[in-house]
Amino acid sequence: MSGRPPGVARLILVSTTLASLLMVPGVALPLEVGEKAPDFTLPSTMGEPISLSQFRGQKHVLLEFYVRDHAPT
Secondary structure, three states, rough: OOOOOHHHHHHHHHHHHHHHHHHHHOOOOOOOOOOEEEEEEEOOOOOOEEHHHHOOOOOOOOOOOOOOOOOOO
């Protein structure tokens, strides 16, 4: 045993991991209510690029993100 109380090693690992994730470029921070979302472009379900800015001026925009599952069934 390293002489640390139980759970301290895990706490250090989790803290270090979270701290490193916050320093990685491209990690998004949450927006506050009323803040404008940053523009981004992703492929649509048809493979065409689509940007959030294309919907500027619309009253409501629903964003739905899902994971593609290529696992065999």
